[in-house]
Amino acid sequence: MHYFFDQHFHVMNIVHPNLLSFFSSLEGGIGDLVTSGTLSPSYILTNKNRKSAALLNRITNTLTTFEQTIGETLVMMEDDLMGKFSSHDEEAIRPEKPYIHDGKMHMRSRTYDKMAMCPLLMDFSSSKIRNDSLYYPAPKEEKILDYVKDTLEGFDYYRTTHPDGLFEFFPFLGINPQVHSPSFIEGLLNTYIRTGNEKKQFYGVKLYPPLGYDPWPTDPEQRDKVIMIYEFCTKHDIPIMTHCDDQGFRGVPAKEAWKYTAPSSYKPVLARYPMLRIDFAHYGWQYNQLQKNPLSLLSSLTSRVPDSPWFYDLVELMLLYPNVYADVSFSGSNPDFYVLLSNYMKTLDVEKKQTVLSRSLFGTDFSVNLVKVESYTSYYRIFEESPFSDDDIHEMVHSNPLRFMHLDTDG
Template sequence: MAHYFFDSHMHAMNLNHPNFISFVESVTDNLAEFVTSGALSPGYLLTPANRGQQGLITLLNMFSVFERPIGEIFALIEEDLSGAFSHHQAAAKSKPPENLMYPDNPYIRKGRLHFRSMVYDAFALIPLVMDFSRDSSDEESISYYTSEQQEKLLSYAKDTLDGIAWYQSVRPKGMLEFFPFIGINPEVHEMQFIVDLLDTYVRKDFSPKWKARGVKDPRRFRGVKFYPPLGTNPWPSDPAKREKVQYIYNFCESNAIPLITHCDDQGFRGVTSKIAQQYTNPAAWNPVLEHFPQLKVDFAHYGRQYNPIGKSPIKALLDKSWTNDPWFTEIIDLMARFDHVYADFSFSGTDPNFYSDLHTFIHELEDDELARKILERSMFGTDFTVNLAKVESYTNYLRIFEQSPFSDEEIEGFVSANPIRFLGLEIASS
């Protein structure tokens, strides 16, 4: 059987896909609240390595990827892992960032991916299509040209499928394979739209094959993506709103379809940071999982809080341990109580200390059963291209992970066995 290496959380998007209007309006409505939200905290984006000239170089690097079509972004990842680029960040600063590291040889060579002692036949991506759809009237908008309805989701989904088809056409023997997730923000859609979206785009079989090339079938998405900071409440009190999310959960649970939810306190926002934190908090998923205990949910970014409510940005910076965050603790509790709760390393893995802290936490647990659950429910992810705010390249991010203190056996679980189980794929890693 093919041996898969999974990036369980990544984004391929260009500047047409995000809804910058919602983000700017959420900031404009309360600028002071945005400043105190942690978006500008030293631990999130404004690291010492990203100030001044280096910050401009980082933005240049990120936007050089964002301006590409989605298919070219996929090809760029493969080219990067094959050694097509040279890193430049060290030359741009007298003191390079601590997380700037590269392997001696390209990861992809001789048609396979080499990572530590393991060799992989395929590099599998889970591209997450986010639902940036917007529903507001001209009266509600503060922008002169803002349209009443922006249905960005369907065009983003089409661009993703077209990008995969383009990659497969120009790289018929390429290493990349795709398991995309479709985003839904039930807050801005009618029930019938949600029903039609799931029926039209989500696959209910578990074969790893993409299906015949050239077949224009949009039913190729393997799971659902929630993004609470854009306004998705996992368990609304309003009966009509709850009915919509319950439909999604029932669809996913009944068909063993996995769901990934954003879980750090930063990123794109369509609501105030206070509401975003309330919706994003893993504790908000307690009633969901109590009603749908078989639902497979991955909490992205391992619940990192760059500025927890009630803690100043300075205190958040001084408390550097990743495993002291209340959201991290809540995710671990959910893992202990529910059999299908997962978490991924995306974006958090830009910091080598994340892996060290997580390794120490797991291996110092007195509860061996809980340690086993964490190791079997954790998944490697990059958050590419967003992670370019803190690393120079895809290869740079992968090297940080390779240098982590986890054993080869544990890494094999994170990149292969665990995501295969999460997706329910009918394949076996070997």
């Protein structure tokens, strides 16, 4: 079976995120948003989105996916790749033919029998939020269980309405250890994560440091809980996906989120579990200008390389450990990202270049990416127009994710 992977995307509706947790993280109000880089011109407030109407359209388009069921969103995603929607953006790039036609997925010179879809469930569960300024107390919530139920129902809806569809699902289960007991975490792992041929639905674990996940806590009780996850994943060769850019949904203040999210925070983890299979999402991109090298802006795009320190920390981990990967989700909303990544690979010797290329995964970050691109199709088109060769792209959408997921197929 020849699979095309979207290694990183999200489907959810408005009940799944924990908005109380997000707003409680903004201790400094609007100032915190400015400091964090959320308002950076390279993040959401791009030149195109600075006009209020354009930004409103992007936000409204994003929210449409939150106003429907997960199953309806999955159907919409495949319909989009089949060319069933018209563009309303004169600047949006579109393929000459829909990516799905004649019963196959098409990308550059290759065709694929099926699409391996890896939705990432984030664990928005929370402890009781402490905020003395709130009149009503915010309760402790175990949101992940309802999210799992709704997601599995969404898969069933898709299969029922699209019996000949190309999507097959390989979801990742979100776990936020700091808000759960050891027995609850053990129950999640043993109940939902597939460790063999049994009919469990989840193929990997999703970690999200900005919600307060410390990859290697100093507190012994908290460390025991993350060790439980790492040992389970190492024993059964389960892939882990961790968020790795300096933006996104947060449950803690920005500087604390950065501390946990930085690739370097996983150094003690990988030193103890060197075979851990882990994908650092978004390729370690940083949008906060204070974190970047301003001199890189003086060179032309064709000669520039990434200016995010986390990017280089991540590549260092790739070169040290055999199962460290990175994906291009959300970062690939900006066509320049692929130019910078390609430029960097050209600076490497043959062996290092092949290591980095062989650990690179395609992902979209749908539907979060709709704040920067018009559609699911638009994101694919940006990737298709990247400077990578057809063989490079095939590695990123097929060969590399099969290896990362540790899946045995005939393709």
